[in-house]
Amino acid sequence: MKPLRQHQGVAVPLLRINIDTDAIIPSREMKRVSKKGLGQGLFAGWRYRYEGDEKVGPEPEFALNQPAYAGASILLAGANFGCGSSREHAVWALAEYGFRVLVAPSFGSIFRNNCIRNGLLPVTLPAEQVETLADSLQPDPQQRRIKVDLEARVIETADGRTLEFSIDEAARKTLLDGLDAIEVTLRHDDAIQAFKAADRQRRAWASLWPE
Numbered sequence: 242m243k244p245l246r247q248h249q250g251v252a253v254p255l256l257r258i259n260i261d262t263d264a265i266i267p268s269r270e271m272k273r274v275s276k277k278g279l280g281q282g283l284f285a286g287w288r289y290r291y292e293g294d295e296k297v298g299p300e301p302e303f304a305l306n307q308p309a310y311a312g313a314s315i316l317l318a319g320a321n322f323g324c325g326s327s328r329e330h331a332v333w334a335l336a337e338y339g340f341r342v343l344v345a346p347s348f349g350s351i352f353r354n355n356c357i358r359n360g361l362l363p364v365t366l367p368a369e370q371v372e373t374l375a376d377s378l379q380p381d382p383q384q385r386r387i388k389v390d391l392e393a394r395v396i397e398t399a400d401g402r403t404l405e406f407s408i409d410e411a412a413r414k415t416l417l418d419g420l421d422a423i424e425v426t427l428r429h430d431d432a433i434q435a436f437k438a439a440d441r442q443r444r445a446w447a448s449l450w451p452e
Contacts, residue, residue: 244419250314261325323352
């Protein structure tokens with residue numbers, strides 16, 4: 242996982258509330274056995290026009306299809322973002338599209354944990370502050386960039402104001418170090434090996450640890 246300390250990028254507002262994981266990536270878009278290609282299905286129900294079940298082109302009114310938000314890597318969302326089913330594909334799709342930071346008043350709890358485990362920073366801010374961020378975006382595409390500093394726990398709006406946010410230290414360290422759950426566990430490998438060795442001595446008759 243790539244460490245995340247500071248990030249600056251184009252922010253795109255999608256301030257609808259209760260955007261669930263099926264809206265983030267509909268089940269019909271989950272046809273692959275790997276993460277690769279899931280970004281194409283991100284927000285597919287809103288991002289594309291359909292005739293029946295067939296995509297016939299992009300929906301021009303949807304934010305991600307507008308030139309001003311090309312290359313967006315920060316998503317501003319409404320409350321309860323990522324609610325619904327626990328599908329991790331929603332996070333994979335956001336990450337593959339290019340998002341690194343999500344800002345919302347609240348997140349689905351499982352979705353939030355999946356974000357952290359996959360290198361996406363979920364920032365929780367009051368709704369009025371998320372709206373402040375959205376309002377700070379300028380008509381000029383070059384002025385739609387927001388700065389996020391995880392080390393200092395601050396966000397700088399597109400017009401230069403600063404907003405503070407909080408995040409639990411375990412999640413913050415995971416993102417700062419760029420570690421997934423397995424890598425976090427392996428950091429304790431010496432202690433794990435010592436425990437296994439001591440347990441073999443203490444309970445040799447019951448030990449299941451491989452030599």
